[in-house]
Amino acid sequence: MTSLTLSLIKTKANAGITHFTISLLIFCFVVAWVYFFAYPDVYFTMAGAIQGLTLVFLIDVVLGPLLSFLVYNPAKPKKEIISDLVIIGAVQIAALVYGLTTLYKEQPQAVIIYPKSSATVINKREMTDFELGELSQYEKLGKLPAAVYTPDRKHPYQSMLQSLDVIKETDLANRRTLAQNMDDSAVLQSLEKQYGKLYILSVMAKYNGAYFALDEDFNLVAKFGEKPIS
Template sequence: MSRLQAFALHLLISGLIFIALFAVLWLWFFPGALFAAAGGWQGVKIIALVDMVLGPCLTLIVFNPRKPRGELCRDLGIVGLVQLLALLGGLYAVQSVRPLLVVQVYDTLYVHNQESLQRLDMTAEQRQTLLGVLPRFYYVEVPREQGAFLQDHVKGLLSGALPAQDDVTRYQAWPDEASVRQALLYAATEQAGCLRLDIESAYASGSVCVDAQSLRLSDFVAEAPEH
């Protein structure tokens, strides 16, 4: 096997691993519009850099068909170990940024990941109750009339209270009944059959369509940058 053949084989294997990890990120860690709105692309870039670039390039550097078989196996084993450790580090980085909580406050969805949750000072009991393997959806009960909501919001800020989206004691799980979930979207803007809410995360701001039946977010539209 030549150096380029070894590189191509390693790249093929890395590509298959990348496809599997991409599917996990797309379907479970960042489902639906959360992929674009909450750091999914950043996670893919980390995985791609480690899996598709680092390992195959190291193989291209160290592979030499003239080396004794034992030495070649040792070098490739080290390359594999380095790639595995780097990949685990990349997955840990993705784990820290993936969305864990999606909290609705009036007309906005706020996305919390591991990093943003650290500033909320949650107790161990609250973390066990509120968090799961997949993103969980909650809402905060606020006044339904816009003027009353804004007045309540400003009053809370002036008094030094936590913003509603950061006050975990006010979180209520989205109900199982689709009709009740539909009623919670009272502040959504309807556009061509889409109930659209604003969304904010550490990575992007914009709006998404909310499906009350499946509780799935779709069609993320990024907020236009200010000039």
């Protein structure tokens, strides 16, 4: 391998590394927004954050710098170099905007608890389908407001405190399902030794489902038994 070839590879590598560093920095800001704000705490792995971030990472942190490495050549006319980088940047920005838009629309906004059944995480795109009213009236599961679906009452959505009977019935139904899995049963026994009597909710999000354990004040004390939704 000639010194000229080695010099070219080094120059191309420097271009790729520079691009990679910038892309990685932007990606870190995206991860921070997703983890701390858009897909908070227990919902990060359940509601599609990892899948969305993986797409952004592959396109913006991997593919973009790789293309820079492949196409960059200092021997090209400056105008052609700029044109190549602009095209790569445009593709990368378009992919980033698409990824961020998807993450924004799919971010979890509330939890709907259905009597004697599973609770469902509602994303931003779906919120208009539910007449929840002012979200501050509901207790929170983690960082999301949780409404109990009560179609037989004046308002179809109530707070957990207003629907304690429904929560208790749902807890019993979920315990019957949970008892079929020895590992989940063992986790619940351990949690109740530590926290006392708990209410158990089966919560389904876009990608994963899990059990939420709540204390008597409806504080979320643990998430366990998380599994992909088949």
